[in-house]
Amino acid sequence: MAGAYKAVGWNRQKRIYDAAIFVILLTIVAGYGITTFATHPGFTPETFIIRATALAALILLHIILCIGPLARLNPTFLPLLYNRRHLGVAMFVLALVHALFTVITFHALGPANPLLSIFTAYRMDYTSGRISDFPFEPFGFLALVIFFVMAATSHDFWLKFLGASFWKTLHLGVYLAYGAIIAHMALGIFQSETNPIYPLLLGIAFIILVSLHLMAGIKERRADASIAKAAADGFEATCPASELREGCGKTVNVAGERRALFLHKGRVYALSNVCRHQGGPISEGKILDGCITCPWHGWQYSPDAGVSPPPFHEVIETYPVRIEDGIVYVKPEALPLEQKSPGVALAQETA
Amino acid sequence: MADSVIRLAWITLGAYAAVGVALLIPIHRIMMPIIDVTTVGASWGFRVAVSPGLIFMWPLVLRRWLQVRMSDSPSEERPQALSPRGIRTAHIWLTRAIAVAVPLVAAMAIASRPNHEPTPSPAFYAPTTLTGNATGEIFPGLPIAINIRSDSSPRKLHVDVHEDLNIPNLQLYWSNSEAQPMSIDRAERLDALWGPATLTYDLPTASTPNEWLVLYSAARQEVVSVARLATTEKE
Numbered sequence: 001m002a003g004a005y006k007a008v009g010w011n012r013q014k015r016i017y018d019a020a021i022f023v024i025l026l027t028i029v030a031g032y033g034i035t036t037f038a039t040h041p042g043f044t045p046e047t048f049i050i051r052a053t054a055l056a057a058l059i060l061l062h063i064i065l066c067i068g069p070l071a072r073l074n075p076t077f078l079p080l081l082y083n084r085r086h087l088g089v090a091m092f093v094l095a096l097v098h099a100l101f102t103v104i105t106f107h108a109l110g111p112a113n114p115l116l117s118i119f120t121a122y123r124m125d126y127t128s129g130r131i132s133d134f135p136f137e138p139f140g141f142l143a144l145v146i147f148f149v150m151a152a153t154s155h156d157f158w159l160k161f162l163g164a165s166f167w168k169t170l171h172l173g174v175y176l177a178y179g180a181i182i183a184h185m186a187l188g189i190f191q192s193e194t195n196p197i198y199p200l201l202l203g204i205a206f207i208i209l210v211s212l213h214l215m216a217g218i219k220e221r222r223a224d225a226s227i228a229k230a231a232a233d234g235f236e237a238t239c240p241a242s243e244l245r246e247g248c249g250k251t252v253n254v255a256g257e258r259r260a261l262f263l264h265k266g267r268v269y270a271l272s273n274v275c276r277h278q279g280g281p282i283s284e285g286k287i288l289d290g291c292i293t294c295p296w297h298g299w300q301y302s303p304d305a306g307v308s309p310p311p312f313h314e315v316i317e318t319y320p321v322r323i324e325d326g327i328v329y330v331k332p333e334a335l336p337l338e339q340k341s342p343g344v345a346l347a348q349e350t351a
Numbered sequence: 352m353a354d355s356v357i358r359l360a361w362i363t364l365g366a367y368a369a370v371g372v373a374l375l376i377p378i379h380r381i382m383m384p385i386i387d388v389t390t391v392g393a394s395w396g397f398r399v400a401v402s403p404g405l406i407f408m409w410p411l412v413l414r415r416w417l418q419v420r421m422s423d424s425p426s427e428e429r430p431q432a433l434s435p436r437g438i439r440t441a442h443i444w445l446t447r448a449i450a451v452a453v454p455l456v457a458a459m460a461i462a463s464r465p466n467h468e469p470t471p472s473p474a475f476y477a478p479t480t481l482t483g484n485a486t487g488e489i490f491p492g493l494p495i496a497i498n499i500r501s502d503s504s505p506r507k508l509h510v511d512v513h514e515d516l517n518i519p520n521l522q523l524y525w526s527n528s529e530a531q532p533m534s535i536d537r538a539e540r541l542d543a544l545w546g547p548a549t550l551t552y553d554l555p556t557a558s559t560p561n562e563w564l565v566l567y568s569a570a571r572q573e574v575v576s577v578a579r580l581a582t583t584e585k586e
Contacts, residue, residue, distance in 0.1 A: 004392060005389055005390055006397050007396025106520065107520055109522065116357050132463045153404045153407075153408070155397070158401070158404055161411075161412075162411075165438065168438050172441055172442060172445055176445070179448075179449050179456075182453045186461060187460050190461055192572070210446070210449075213446045217446075256436070
């Protein structure tokens with residue numbers, strides 16, 4: 001949450017998370033090294049570094065892209081989401097090492113300017129009709145630029161400075177980078193490396209990635225399908241009050257937007273479902289120490305006014321709520337920011 | 352044409368980044384405390400962590416600083432508007448595009464990859480063979496003259512490049528392998544050919560029946576030309 005800025009707000013969870021990243025990377029590089037040097041003793045160290053860093057970055061990229069849908073499908077995976085930015089920065093560093101060694105090995109030892117050579121060295125025969133004649137290095141360069149932008153703007157300072165919408169949109173560029181990486185590989189290494197194991201493994205990873213996104217999308221669509229019905233006074237019916245659990249949230253639809261309902265100390269409150277930090281789903285969080293806690297990174301808000309506990313000053317919208325015939329009604333128009341919502345007593349209304 | 356455009360793009364990018372670097376200290380010391388009060392007293396680690404972004408985003412930082420200064424409302428925070436529905440829609444369309452485009456591009460690229468069976472063209476291996484102490488242009492179509500002195504010890508190889516070669520990162524290799532087609536896996540790299548120059552090398556070992564000079568483009572990762580050095584056949 002907003003406070004005095006540090007490079008990294010270290011805590012025990014982040015240290016464990018980063019140690020796990022380090023162990024995974026070490027395992028990938030060591031495993032690849034042992035396999036490669038055992039089967040190809042003539043492999044040069046430069047080629048090993050180029051390929052090992054590319055492989056590790058590719059695996060990290062797939063893990064990063066899988067974490068989002070996994071967390072949507074099963075809350076067990078939410079801890080993976082907590083420090084995903086460190087995964088992203090680690091992936092950028094690996095991609096950068098890969099790019100530097102590639103440029104030095106293949107472009108910096110001759111008369112050509114390496115910065116020009118990476119764009120002009122390869123065949124650029126657009127008229128041959130063969131997609132394999134298309135140059136592959138510009139795709140890798142494009143992906144590296146996107147990863148740089150994402151890594152450079154990964155600090156919370158940038159999230160606040162750019163605004164959550166723009167920041168999230170900027171970071172959706174990871175999908176474009178993923179497409180560029182696949183083109184980079186298909187037009188590059190797959191042209192000379194004929195062992196089918198590489199496209200096969202990539203294909204399996206791609207199918208897993210797309211399947212997870214598809215399953216998460218279907219789940220979200222089903223949740224959104226329950227269209228609210230408007231009542232005469234502007235309130236919209238959302239869900240039976242009996243579905244609410246003390247200290248827990250529930251996602252409902254009001255005027256086509258998701259809202260969070262929380263039952264706290266016997267009273268029902270309606271709030272925005274969008275965390276001020278990274279847009280996390282508030283309704284999937286819990287009430288801890290009297291505050292609604294976002295499941296993604298632990299940002300907190302009071303259930304009645306939607307404000308963060310001191311010294312923080314983030315605030316989310318709250319909405320008028322009432323219960324009638326056991327159904328929770330929510331008004332689409334928010335209360336003025338920071339105004340306390342009285343909520344509605346569950347026991348009294350349902351009695 | 353492509354070279355000029357790419358050169359101009361790099362120069363522009365370099366100039367843009369140079370301005371960002373020059374502005375780093377004023378941004379950290381003057382602008383950021385006004386833009387965001389929570390940066391006051393922030394750690395050095397934080398300043399290092401955000402600096403690459405500042406170099407990249409300096410026009411936005413400058414604009415925000417000017418806006419805040421002109422509005423007379425210090426440290427005014429940007430409204431934290433998030434449009435989850437819009438982002439969800441963008442997310443859905445991006446994943447759909449990737450799901451369709453990625454397998455398509457990969458399949459087309461793999462299906463059209465060149466045949467990797469060894470099929471060197473007849474002209475690939477130079478018809479000219481240098482024997483004994485001789486001089487000649489043995490790489491067809493390339494302005495490279497080779498002079499070899501096999502009566503000296505060690506043997507001397509003189510390479511005279513007359514003009515710019517326009518082949519990216521051209522490397523000269525020596526090989527005594529009999530394997531065909533010629534590859535650089537078992538060859539020894541002598542040097543990079545940097546356009547007009549006269550270069551001299553000691554050939555690595557005593558002459559053998561199969562000695563080859565190989566021109567290899569490291570950028571294209573392909574053998575450009577191969578010529579035989581039949582230096583054992585004394586004239």
